Amino acid sequence: MTGSRSKASYAGAIFSTLFRLFTYVFLRVIPIRWCKYLIPAFYLAYAVTIPFTRPLSPQSPSPSPPSTPEDNKQGSNAAKDESNNDFLWELLFSLPTTRVASIITWSINTLLIVFAADFVFTPLIDSAADVTFTRVGAVYPDSVKVIVRYPLIDHNATEHNVRILWRPATAADVEPWTDGPVLRLDPEFDWTNTTKLTKLWPSTEYECARIGVHEQDHATVPNSPIRFRTFPDSRLPTGSHFRFVVSSCLKPNFPYAPFQNGRIKGFDLLADYLFLESAVIDTPGIVEPVSVNDNMTESPIPLERNVGIEANGSVGNVVPATILEPERVASTEFMLFLGDFIYADIPIYHGDSKHAYRRLYRQNYNSPSFRKIYERLPIIHTYDDHEIINNYFGQSNDTPPFANAEDAFRIYNAEGNYDAHVSGQHYYDFRYGDVAFFVTDSRRYRSNPFTGETATRTMLGEAQLSALYEWLGKVNQTATFKFIITSVPFTSLWTHDAQTDSWAGYASEKASLLSALHTVANVYLLSGDRHEFAAIEFNPPNEVGVGAHVVREFSTSPLSMFYVPLVRTLRAASDAIVPRTRLRIVDEESPPEEVVEEVPMERVLKYLPIGNYKWSTIEIDTRNPEHPKLNLEAVIDGKVAYNLPIDATPVKLRSSTALGSMVPDSIKDILDRVGLTPNRWF
Known part of the structure; x- marks a missing residue:
């Protein structure tokens, strides 16, 4: 380039470039809190320089020999190319070349600041006060919980009542509606209430709908009926075959798309995955099949294929998939959402008030993307820190910010969960056939991770820990598979703040609990929080005793939020090594021989950090009690990224x-x- 520029021109270019860089990171990569201060500061600094910038000023031409027509043509083309390059350079780095380019640069930057403002302030402006919904929560063999929000148009009203109608879905065309319970809705509870339909049959499909109590014509229902299927009776020795979905962490419209704040793309992709079966089952994805069994017989696939992270921490290669068989998979019965359903403090803290927390829940339920899921699939919830504030631990649960945050979580999500054994608690258990679940509360009772001795810290608190141990004793011989849900990872392999925010910060309680888990067959931990996917294996040390079982953890997030590019935060294995005996099959005619090998106490089976939209489906098949099976399928950005089939340990259940x-x-x-x-x- 030729010509000269003022210092203000270069300063404006620097401020403009920094503004664009941080805006891109904020809207598309990670919504870092301090970006909300840097972005307007850089934009204002750029705007201040505009009156003092000037385009290129031509230099005095130097004498040149007479030119020919051909020289003139070449010179004209060169000048045109240089002009085009100058124009592109201006648009990219805001270096002034022409008045037109300067106007375009200003327009781009102004549009970006509008986008940033839309992302930050629309959640504060949009109250979603009129959102109406009906959804299904906890499902039992003979009953189901139904959650309704139905505000009155007249905002001066104090209350109104609605009735739930229900009938068998298999005979919906001929069966009359049955009157269910009446719900009282009032503004004190944000026009939201939960009820239970009872006297239902196990393993039966029903539909329910909401209607005003004064509307007597049940032939016309004012909203689309919600379908659900009751769970099988856990006392019947028939086995189970079903799937469920697990994920956590969502922020509407992230990565940001202009003026689409109601969209949650992760739910859009999940709806396509669940309800467009042909697209999911018949289309190949990126699948890495790995066979694992609890009897420690040697897998036909080398062990190195099981480890998806290299020794230096880099991500292992994902092998191409073979085309999946078009066989129909088991039906998906429910979704477990493991916390961070809202982000009360990202990109800004919305304030410690009931209104601020409730507004964020309403906005999510008002999302057409989420509606595709909760109107067709029961959702069971726990909570994590961002429903309250980042890295929350149970300081004083009767004071800010917990009290108002818990109020909103209870109204919109917790009331629809399974009943806790102790009123007012958010830890509970439930069953689907011969599969048992215990959902923990890993925030409310945890100790301060930065004070005191590790041996005295608790993640669950005394009462909850006792309830978990009691549950383990009950399900040991009454359930084939046992799932423990914790919003934060159980493994200690994640680094950075996970060393204090996950179970790694509560090492003593974790070690005691893990010793107990090794004595129970087919225990799996489900977690989220880290915005990455990992499958972890916990190998029992010798002191646990003969016949100890391997414990595995599947950690999946985010459903629809950021991931951290370039940085990898998961170690491949723990430093602690334990001996493990497994059976190796030499050939079909010889009996298996025992092989003793040293393995890490904790090691990664697969690590998939990349992707804004992640969930896992877990398929359970216990119809053959001698060969119970589990299959994990991790889906990232709408495509199957990892597949882990496991031959589980047979459990002789107590007779029904x-x-x-x-x-x-x-x-x-x-x-x-x-x-x-x-x-x-x-």
Whole structure:
């Protein structure tokens, strides 16, 4: 380039470039809190320099020999190319070349500041006060929880009532609606309430709808019915075959798209995955099949293929997939959402008030993306720190910020969960057939991770820890698979702030609990929080005893939020090494031989850090009690990225005393029609 520029021109270019860089990071990479201060500061600094900048000033031409027509043509083309390059340089780095380019640069920067303002302030402006929804939460063999929000248009009203109607979905065209319970809705609870439909049959599909109590014509229902299927009776020895979805962490419209603040792309992709089955099952993805079994027989795939992270911390290669079989998979019965359903403090803290927290929940339920899921799939919740404030630990649960944050979580999500054994608590357990779940509260009772001795710190608190141990004793011989849900990772392999915010900061309680888990067959931990996917294996030390079981953890997030590019925060294995005996199959004619090998106490089976949209589906098949199976499928950005089939340990379950196993469905139907309720007998 030729010509001269003022110092203000270069200063403006620097401020403009920094403004664009931080705006891009803020809107598309990570919504870092301090960017909300830097972005307007750099924009204002750039704007201040505009009156003092000037385009290129031509230099005095130097004498040149007479030119020919060909020289003139070449010179004209060269000048044109240089002009185009100057124009592109101006647009990219805001270096002034022409008045037109300067106007375009200003327009681009102004549009970017508008986008940033839209991302930050729209959640503060949009109250979503009129959002209406009906969804299903906890599902039992004979009942279901239904959550309704239905505000009155007249905002001066103090309350109104709605009725829930229900009927079997298989005979929806001929079956009349049955009157269910009446819900009282009032502004004190944000026009939201939860009820339970009872006297239902196990493993049966129903539909329910909301109607005003004064509307007597049940033939016309004012909203689309919500379908659900009751869970099987856990006392029946029939086995289970089903899938469920697990994920955590969502922020509407991130990565940012202009003026689409109601969109949650992760839910859009999940809806396509769940409800457009042909696109999911018949289309190949990126799949790495790995066979794992608890009997420690040698896998036909080398062990190195099981480890998705190299010794230096880099991500291992993902092998191309083979085309999946078009066989129909098990139905998806529910979703476990493991926390950070809202981000109360990103990109700005919305304030410690009931209104501020409730508004964020309403905005998510008002999202057409989320509606695609919660109107078709039961969702079970726990919470993590961002429903309250970043890295929250149970300081004083009766004072800010917990009290108002818990109020909103309870109204919108917790009331729809399974009932806790102790009123007012957010840890609970439930079952699906012969599969048991314990959902922990890993925020409310945790000690300050920065004070005191490690041995005295607690993640769960005494009462919750006792409830977890009691649950383990109950399900040890009554459930084939046992899932423990914790919003933060159980493994200590994650670094940085995870060393204090996850179970790594509570090493003593973790070690004691892990020793107990090694004595129970088929225990799996499900976690989120880290905005990455990892499958972790915990190998039992010798002191646990003979017959100890491997414990595994699947950590999945975010459903729809940022991931950290370039930086890798998960170590491949722990420093602690334990001996492990496994069986190696030499050939088909020889008996398996025992092989003792040294393995890390904790090691990564697979690490997938990249991707804004992640969830895992877990398929359980216990129909053959001698060969129970689990299959994990990790999906990233809408494509299958990892597949882990596991041959689990057979568990001899205690025999059922349920009378229902001896009563034909036809007899049950007759009893039901004459007003008897045999579902209460078994």
